[in-house]
Amino acid sequence: MFKKLFDEYGLTEAENILIDGSKTGRGEIINQSQIASSLYNIKKTEIFINKLIESNRCLSKSNRRYSLALNILTGALVIVGLIQIFCGQ
Numbered sequence: 001m002f003k004k005l006f007d008e009y010g011l012t013e014a015e016n017i018l019i020d021g022s023k024t025g026r027g028e029i030i031n032q033s034q035i036a037s038s039l040y041n042i043k044k045t046e047i048f049i050n051k052l053i054e055s056n057r058c059l060s061k062s063n064r065r066y067s068l069a070l071n072i073l074t075g076a077l078v079i080v081g082l083i084q085i086f087c088g089q
Contacts (some may be wrong), residue, residue, distance in 0.1 A: 006036075006039065006043070008039075009043040011039070011046075015039055018035055018039075019032060019035055019036065019039075033042075042062050
């Protein structure tokens with residue numbers, strides 16, 4: 001019953017065994033719903049973390065480009081300053 005809820009997330013074999021093992025007779029639905037809730041939270045957290053990691057990679061790449069541009073412009077300003085000093089202006 002609960003396995004169908006996780007079709008889009010793709011349960012591992014261990015997770016399937018965990019859900020199947022929760023069928024104890026008494027309180028079966030409660031046990032399965034607690035496990036399903038925990039698995040849902042884990043899967044959603046995993047998706048969120050993966051998106052956050054990808055976002056941080058893009059941010060890091062952008063920061064490297066910005067840093068490189070600032071270094072080049074700073075170097076250009078130093079050269080212009082040196083030219084003005086040596087040319088006497």
